[in-house]
Amino acid sequence: MSKEQKPTLGSGAIKTRKRNIHTKNDPEAFRDKIFAIFDEAGGEVKQQLSLLDDDSLDYQRYGEVFAEILLAGNIVMPGGSVNQPPTEYCVFAAETDDDVLKTIDLFHQLMRRKPFLRTRLDNVMTKLLLCGSVFSEKERTNLAKATVLLIQRNMITVTVLQKLSTKACVESGFSLNFFMTMISEYTSDSNGEVDKLLVLLKNAKLDQDALLEMMPPKDRSQEALNAKLTEHGLEKLVEQYEKKKKQGTLVELAEGVKERIDDKIPPAEIHQWVLGQAEVSSLNDKEVLHCVWDGIAKDEDASRKAHQKRALLLSNINTYSPLLEEVCEGDMMEQDLIIRIQNFIAADMEMLNSGTFRDAVNLLYRKDVLSEEAIHTWYRRIYTLNKGSAASSNILRDQMTPFIKWLETAEEESD
Template sequence: MASKELRPTLGTGVPKTRKRNIQTKLDPDTFRTRLFEELEKHGISATIISPLSSDEFDYHRYGEVFCEVMLAGNIVEPGGAVRTNPPPTEHCVFAAKNSDAVLAVVDIMHQLMRRKPFLRARYDLVFTKLLSCLAVFEEVPRANLAVAIASMLERQMLSPVVLKSLSSQSAIASGIALDFMTAIITSFLEQNNQSIDKLMALLKSAGIDTGTMVNMMPSGSRSADALSEHFAALGLDKLVEQNERRVKADKIRTLRDGISERLERLGAVPIEEVVQFVKTTREETGLTETESVHAAWAGVVMSVNMSRKTQQNRTALLMATQKGAPLLEQVCASGAMQIVLIQQVQAYVSADMELLKIAVFCDVINLLYRKDVLVEEAILRWFRRGMRLEKGSAASSNIIREQMIPFVKWLETAEEESEEEGEAA
């Protein structure tokens, strides 16, 4: 058997193992000490920006420590305890004497973040930590923190989602959570005359609304009415209006869901029971006739699966309309409410370009007319007024009007014939 052939090898050099990344141990205390030195030397002033921007400060590793020191004066332990050895620096948000001093600290943090954008994520982490244990802090630090948050939200230094951390039982039970949120809102409005609409848009992007604020109230006084009274006492009328709109929308949504559930069981549930449910709910909630019509139409079409082909969607919509016609007839007893229903159908169809193209609006109105939900006068009045959508393009309204012309002409002819027959009689 032939011996294995030897392959040439490199005779020089010794194979070296690849060096691994050297992981240095975290040393937040040293970072904090250097930060303290710069704060003592420069204070909260523009001159501190340059030394803090140097490579000596590793914000990738100690960005959270930087934020904690600038806010609380020292490293913050889990649970909210601020280290006292060494004593916290006075050049921080918690120790600020007034709002201007707070904003000066925020300005330093902002300038550092502009140079190092990744700090925004570190800020979010620290604020989430502080807000989760808010009840630990004294009143003045809390007030200063609210001013800082308002300013940082306005400058987009902070994600609004961190405010969801105001959910600890201790903060809610003591009323601190709602008071703190109110302080943020008040401070936001005071700074640069900011708009309440801008603030609520920021909060809405994080899924926070007046309903979230109701849950921040102590359980013994937790209600939408109590929240409205709280805001009214502070002169925050726009928040009162928004809270009332949310409550109204919740009532309409509840009525809509109840209608949809009962219509799906129609047969086992008589239509009279559905009508009675609408009347009872309206009396209990104080909904107007218009709002009841909105809820009724939404409940009728709620079960329609609009993810299929266009013709299948058309058929499903007409079937749902036919099933709900007896209810719509009761809810839309007056001509004014029938026009409201027509506008709701118009908005629904206009939201789907495919349905708009194949004249589904005309089909639905025709069906409602044949089912005695709509009368000729209401349809003609809607058409002659040229009613357009409150939201949406004028083009969709014009398309619908063009599609309705043959049906309207037929109604006008029928109306003239009935008048002639009446005169002949």
């Protein structure tokens, strides 16, 4: 006896469960399509772009393969070997700088339409940099030039350059040579300006110490790095690094003075320590004077009221005027100290209007740190502030006028 069929609603059509359809991963087939497009378009970038901007090409899946083709000419295998034969329309095969530029521009225009390619390109650049030592000299040079173009167009994340710091790349010498070629190309495109390059290196977390670590261990020294930079025409970068290093030394010296003042170290002991640091770092008298003043004037407690800041500054000047007297010898140095104080006071509007500058100069005069001649010279020349408006300079000059008149009166009475 057969089982009775139960009635159903609707047409009674049997529904089947939807299943994900998996397609075979076939990078070689994708590569062949790209090669066919290059063969059809030839060297015409517009024609290449028109044919490459095709929805039938699965860039989501094969974006890294596409980046490998444009950079290396074919699929890059683990270890850095490139499948043969490579296409002539790639960075590695470029004969001129214009050929490198054409390839990068093609990728750039396609990336504008498909932004996700940026992540794929980052992955491929990381892969190529890690395997850089296996490429030929021409391929490495072209890759360095292409890297500059990619960075300038914001097509890759600059942190991929950190891969140059890996042990294998450093020991083979690839890291340093690649980086020198890259920054030489960057500065030549920027008319020798290094400011943008320094920003780039900072964003990539590649400071001077990181560049030093790229030197092969047997040649690793600051002198060798400077010589290498100079060899590649990067004297300005050496100068910038030396200036930055000097600035760091000055900041450390000022902080050291500040710490010893906080610890109530006598002025004579601080002076001996400062002289030792100045000799080690080859600092001139003017730099030493600036560091000593900055250490005396520095106040890291932002919670202090204006009158508290003023009282602390004058107290430090009174206590450590013997230290300033030791490092401030001669009319020119005294004038430089006045200008340093002027710029410091003008940076704080409350101290500017409270007459702190006048009181500080008066105190230093009474402590025999500043002479009448230096004060008169400053007043006559009316030095303009490095930071601030001319109005600020006028405020300080007006505040000093009674003191200047008092000096003149005292001088006449003495005569």
